[in-house]
Amino acid sequence: MRKNKNIINLVSNIYLSPSNFIYPLFIVEGKNRKEEINSMPGVYRFSIDCLLGEIDACLDVGINSFMLFGVEDRKDELGSWAYRDDGIVPSAIKKLRDVYKDDVTLFADVCLCQYTVSGHCGLISNGVIDNNKTLEILNKISIVYASAGVDFVCPSSMMDYQVKSIRKALDDNGFHMVGIMSYSTKFNSSFYGPFRDAALSRPQFGDRSSYQLDYRNPSLAILESLKDVEEGADIIMVKPALAYLDIISKIKERIFVPLAAYNVSGEYSMIINSGLDLEKVTMEVLYSIKRAGADIIISYFAKDLFLKMKGF
Numbered sequence: 149m150r151k152n153k154n155i156i157n158l159v160s161n162i163y164l165s166p167s168n169f170i171y172p173l174f175i176v177e178g179k180n181r182k183e184e185i186n187s188m189p190g191v192y193r194f195s196i197d198c199l200l201g202e203i204d205a206c207l208d209v210g211i212n213s214f215m216l217f218g219v220e221d222r223k224d225e226l227g228s229w230a231y232r233d234d235g236i237v238p239s240a241i242k243k244l245r246d247v248y249k250d251d252v253t254l255f256a257d258v259c260l261c262q263y264t265v266s267g268h269c270g271l272i273s274n275g276v277i278d279n280n281k282t283l284e285i286l287n288k289i290s291i292v293y294a295s296a297g298v299d300f301v302c303p304s305s306m307m308d309y310q311v312k313s314i315r316k317a318l319d320d321n322g323f324h325m326v327g328i329m330s331y332s333t334k335f336n337s338s339f340y341g342p343f344r345d346a347a348l349s350r351p352q353f354g355d356r357s358s359y360q361l362d363y364r365n366p367s368l369a370i371l372e373s374l375k376d377v378e379e380g381a382d383i384i385m386v387k388p389a390l391a392y393l394d395i396i397s398k399i400k401e402r403i404f405v406p407l408a409a410y411n412v413s414g415e416y417s418m419i420i421n422s423g424l425d426l427e428k429v430t431m432e433v434l435y436s437i438k439r440a441g442a443d444i445i446i447s448y449f450a451k452d453l454f455l456k457m458k459g460f
């Protein structure tokens with residue numbers, strides 16, 4: 149079965165296609181800004197005017213889905229820049245929708261950690277995360293993104309009932325066609341370090357163990373995904389990917405909505421700085437995520453991988 153390349157290719161049955169990738173983009177205020185993130189060589193923060201070049205480059209290689217993250221230094225207790233009409237992400241969504249129409253599929257992260265003084269994913273009351281008050285803010289953010297023209301909102305704060313709450317808020321405001329990709333199974337992981345530098349979202353006290361999942365409990369991780377499907381998630385997600393391939397595989401066997409895996413910043417940095425053959429290792433890693441059962445991969449590698457595959 150491995151006598152030559154043709155036979156090997158004949159019997160292979162897992163493929164990577166740019167149409168199954170979502171490319172993450174960090175967006176900052178201002179003009180003419182393209183700033184490389186120190187811990188993630190090759191990944192940049194863009195002002196909206198500079199974003200277009202990056203998106204054009206992705207479209208050229210067949211990547212047409214994008215995940216938008218706002219990087220905001222105007223922080224307050226309520227994270228109000230997350231849900232202002234003139235905030236970074238709604239402004240970017242409007243611009244991209246205007247320029248690219250339906251040629252791009254836009255996903256936008258819905259969370260508070262980039263926008264609050266505390267750097268936590270929820271509002272703080274009496275020193276602890278206030279789940280239900282946070283839901284109200286997540287609803288507001290989702291409606292603003294939907295009004296701007298996003299295709300999918302992506303709640304990532306791991307608050308209980310966030311999907312149910314956002315689904316109702318979207319429907320009540322006439323946004324039945326806006327989907328939810330839920331960060332359903334998000335572990336309390338050390339692999340997010342570079343992202344927190346990129347998005348200025350490092351918690352100012354404590355950690356996220358009261359709302360993110362403990363990696364020693366796979367059953368609870370699967371249950372979280374089941375719950376989000378029940379609450380109305382259109383796409384669910386496991387994050388991070390590489391240390392959690394078993395979870396991806398188990399969820400894939402039990403749940404029938406599309407499953408995304410987030411190949412996170414720490415996984416990217418680890419490989420970029422490894423000294424290994426970057427192209428080959430990237431392929432091997434992304435194939436492992438696909439093989440585990442992910443339908444969609446969110447990865448910082450996506451653009452460069454398909455540029456190389458297309459011989460650019």
Ligand SMILES: [Zn+2]
Nearest residue numbers: 259260261269
């Ligand atoms: Zn967050």
